[in-house]
């Protein structure tokens with residue numbers, strides 16, 4: 001179970017990395033096409049006009065998907081920002097209770113997000129909604145991937161909560177506390 | 187009751203001003219039972235989201251550019267075919283001929299069409315004079331959808347994707363050398379800061395459309411429904427007049443800004459007409475017999 | 488519900504949730520939900536999904552992860568330590584020494600990046616660890632970064648000015664030019680402050696570097712060369728018409744990869760680590776952006792910003808009175824909303840009264856940017872604070888405290904350009920023919 005979960009988080013983060021690298025690659029191709037045209041024009045030749053169709057739309061979808069797929073892994077690595085100022089005043093027991101409460105609230109909110117975005121992706125699928133640009137993209141594909149990212153986020157929150165209840169400590173909170181000791185203090 | 191109404195364009199644009207007047211008329215006619223709060227310039231939902239926001243009942247009413255839906259059904263692309271209807275009279279007849287088809291398609295999505303108002307004719311903005319259509323060859327030409335891409339190709343230009351907000355930078359750094367847009371958009375973006383020549387082709391008059399969510403509309407009393415429809419009819423008449431007046435006004439503004447305004451040369455006009463015919467037949471092929479019937483009805487009026 | 492009561496309630500809920508340790512993105516989302524529940528009948532889930540889909544898939548947003556990735560590559564290569572080693576002997580005589588790096592680094596980086604979060608994240612990723620290793624006062628290092636990171640919006644290109652220009656039909660080209668003068672003014676103010684502070688707090692400054700000989704100076708320049716080349720390359724790609732400002736971020740990534748590859752500082756493992764680092768950091772910012780975006784649409788439905796702005800308009804104030812009240816208004820709502828949201832939600836109401844008061848709309852755009860910059864460093868909602876918490880591990884209230892002098896300098900700069908509007912308006916009036 002643990003191994004399966006870690007693999008899932010790893011795959012989600014890899015998905016984000018691939019999406020980001022794809023954006024870089026597509027933009028690089030677009031700029032290269034333009035550079036080639038500038039050289040051709042300088043040589044008195046006609047432009048080739050090589051370009052990536054609907055780059056702006058596709059790049060936007062990729063960055064949305066990238067952001068959402070990494071939500072779970074970012075929680076696990078304590079990359080998401082929160083204010084732990086008050087928590088530091090608590091003892092270990094208080095910290096556990098506060099962390100559990102925050103995870104519970106977050107879980108509720110994340111379920112709201114997954115439900116809302118899921119319904120939207122489903123509607124897009126049923127309607128066959130298409131993007132506006134030159135290369136029509138079925139909207140349910142990027143929307144579905146964003147929902148997948150949110151679902152993994154829900155799972156990661158649940159995972160932290162269950163670990164906290166079973167073992168008395170949430171992995172993300174341990175990372176945070178280590179960081180508070182090494183970086184935050186004077 | 188309060189209706190939030192997202193619109194894509196800024197307060198200075200005549201479409202938005204017309205909508206503000208429409209909202210006032212509705213409030214007056216319904217004796218304050220229905221207040222429309224206009225959220226202009228994408229401030230509530232972005233342009234790409236407005237149609238779906240109305241369709242899903244997030245807001246009861248909204249405005250968008252009709253041809254944004256071109257990928258869904260060819261009928262929505264009809265008002266963006268160059269030189270099919272390139273004057274106000276023609277555009278009015280084209281809207282009359284296609285209104286029913288557009289209304290029906292949107293009705294399937296739970297949307298009731300209130301009215302549509304055209305932008306002034308789409309004309310060329312360049313950084314140098316062009317008289318011979320051959321001079322368009324290899325020019326990097328702004329394309330933002332399938333129709334403008336095709337137009338650029340047929341002109342022999344290189345279609346170049348540039349986001350709307352990126353247009354001034356793209357011109358001033360040479361990434362793009364030509365675009366086609368209305369004198370309103372050009373004057374409001376102060377096109378003289380980055381282009382020098384305006385060729386008044388008035389190629390097509392794309393429309394903004396105002397739609398209301400059918401369920402929200404039918405939930406109103408019959409009296410209020412009638413009040414909205416009456417205000418919409420007035421807004422349509424007023425909007426078309428504003429648009430007509432705007433054309434000359436904004437061209438004058440471009441000239442005052444320092445742009446050289448000219449009519450297309452005979453050779454360019456002939457080439458553009460040819461392209462228009464090509465694109466019309468391509469459209470008819472994609473739109474099938476139903477589409478051909480609309481064009482037929484338009485031509486026979 | 489009464490709008491004053493509703494506003495007060497939302498502020499309390501936001502502070503409560505943030506202080507209880509809920510993640511910032513979730514806290515903003517929750518406040519938005521409370522607002523929608525109390526003040527609107529629109530279906531909350533569907534509004535959320537539609538707005539998030541629109542906001543999180545914008546093309547402009549793609550530059551953010553790319554710039555962050557570029558920073559991660561540079562941080563992992565030898566480039567950033569080389570850069571500091573190169574700059575140290577050159578800034579030896581300058582009071583404040585390397586503390587100026589944040590100011591100059593951000594000003595330079597702002598020439599390519601249109602957003603202040605990207606500017607702060609990229610520059611800070613390199614400068615904070617280096618400054619710390621060299622014994623500089625951490626508070627001052629963080630403060631200069633927080634303050635100067637806001638240049639991203641003022642020095643062209645600028646996302647805020649594009650949004651403002653599009654909403655108000657002002658020339659984006661002119662707005663960009665108008666940002667240059669005030670951008671320089673701010674850089675001078677920030678650097679001046681650093682100099683004065685370092686003279687008054689000699690005991691908090693690291694020991695001065697030993698005087699370099701000519702060989703060291705040449706070596707220093709050699710170490711700086713790749714950085715200079717990279718910056719020139721990225722800015723050049725925009726002005727040569729090769730890349731749009733959004734695309735230029737990828738030129739930065741490609742350039743950083745090339746330099747890191749050539750100088751031998753980047754292997755497979757550190758390449759992957761840089762990509763993962765960029766993925767996590769940009770996800771963190773995107774999550775907060777998503778929350779802020781939903782809060783923005785909820786605010787649009789409640790009409791709070793609109794009503795408050797309209798109320799100011801009804802007071803019949805003089806030109807300076809109006810500006811002073813608007814400044815105060817923006818500072819207060821800037822604590823709770825992010826910059827772009829403020830511009831989007833209020834310009835429609837505010838611009839007519841500004842024009843009626845005889846204020847130049849181009850100048851007002853610059854005023855707005857300065858105000859938005861302030862909002863980036865005021866707690867609890869300020870994107871520069873979030874980014875710096877993520878880099879430095881200090882909490883946002885602490886970061887905001889370090890940034891306070893720079894916040895006050897922003898207020899001072901606003902007063903200066905109100906008294907001397909030419910600082911903003913001179914450049915567009917001379918560069919544009921008409």
Ligand code: NA
Nearest residue numbers: 597600639644
């Ligand atoms: Na900038």
Ligand code: NA
Nearest residue numbers: 821822862868
């Ligand atoms: Na703030």
